Each structure stands twice: as C-alpha cells, then as structure tokens.
Amino acid sequence: MNIAVRYCSRSGNTKALAVAIGDAVGVDAVSVDSDKAAIKEPTDLLFIGGALYAYGIDKRLKSYLQTLRKEDVKKAVVFSTSWLSKHALELIKKALKNAGIETVEETLYFKGRPNEKQLEEAKEFAKRYI
Numbered sequence: 501m502n503i504a505v506r507y508c509s510r511s512g513n514t515k516a517l518a519v520a521i522g523d524a525v526g527v528d529a530v531s532v533d534s535d536k537a538a539i540k541e542p543t544d545l546l547f548i549g550g551a552l553y554a555y556g557i558d559k560r561l562k563s564y565l566q567t568l569r570k571e572d573v574k575k576a577v578v579f580s581t582s583w584l585s586k587h588a589l590e591l592i593k594k595a596l597k598n599a600g601i602e603t604v605e606e607t608l609y610f611k612g613r614p615n616e617k618q619l620e621e622a623k624e625f626a627k628r629y630i
C-alpha cells in the first residue's frame with residue numbers, strides 16, 4: 501500500500517499531528533512547501549492536513565490541493581487543528597471533492613497543539629486505514 505502524509509502548518513500544531521500519523525503508518529510527513537511534496541506516483545492513501553486562519557486555509561495548502569489528481573490519489577483522509585472551528589476540514593474536503601478524489605468521512609481534529617495523549621490518538625486513528 502502506497503501511503504503519503506502531507507501538511508501545511510505555520511506554528512507546528514498541525515505538523516505535530518502529521519508527524520504522529522507518519523510515524524504510525526511508516527512514512528515521512530512532508531510539508532506542502534517541500535520540494536518533495538508533489539505526489540508523483542500512484543498513492544492509495546493520502547493523509548492531508550491544515551489549519552484554519554481567519555476562516556480560510558493557507559493559500560499554500562489551497563494551491564497544493566489544486567495539484568492533486570484523482571488518477572494519482574485513490575483515497576484521502578483529512579486532519580486539522582485550530583483554536584475552535586473545524587471549518588478547515590470542510591474546506592480541504594471540498595477541494596478534494598472538486599478534484600474527484602474519494603475522501604473518508606471520518607476526520608481527525610484537535611484544538612491547538614496536540615498533547616501526548618492526542619498524538620497517541622492520532623496514531624491509532626491513522627492505523628485504522630492501513
């Protein structure tokens with residue numbers, strides 16, 4: 501099974517989740533800013549996460565989502581952090597839907613920086629899909 505983890509994170513909160521997910525599924529979590537972020541080979545499962553900033557997602561994540569193609573990504577799982585709102589989950593899901601990429605209904609979300617217990621939850625969550 502080919503798995504990828506991608507995230508966009510300004511202050512590290514969503515990155516912490518991405519790293520826990522990557523640990524759980526055995527791949528590196530890669531920032532959408534990285535040269536290595538492009539999905540270049542068929543991927544069975546993409547974990548993709550970002551946070552909410554002033555009711556929107558970061559434009560780097562928005563641009564990255566536009567690069568994803570249903571021919572390369574079979575299924576996606578979405579995760580997010582924020583102060584309060586889960587809206588980023590919907591925005592990311594909407595972008596994936598627009599690209600025709602199947603997205604798992606269930607999502608992973610925590611308020612702010614995830615603590616150790618939440619990181620363990622994130623790992624358990626991720627393992628359910630592999």
Ligand SMILES: Cc1cc2nc3c(=O)[nH]c(=O)nc-3n(C[C@H](O)[C@H](O)[C@H](O)COP(=O)(O)O)c2cc1C
Nearest residue numbers: 509510511512513514551553554555582583584585
């Ligand atoms: C400029 C700015 C705007 C934000 N706007 C919102 C918001 O509208 N709603 C919300 O729930 N959280 C908001 N947040 C909180 C972030 O989503 C939250 O801190 C998140 O965990 C940051 O994740 P990151 O460290 O991965 O970037 C905002 C944070 C910043 C810095």
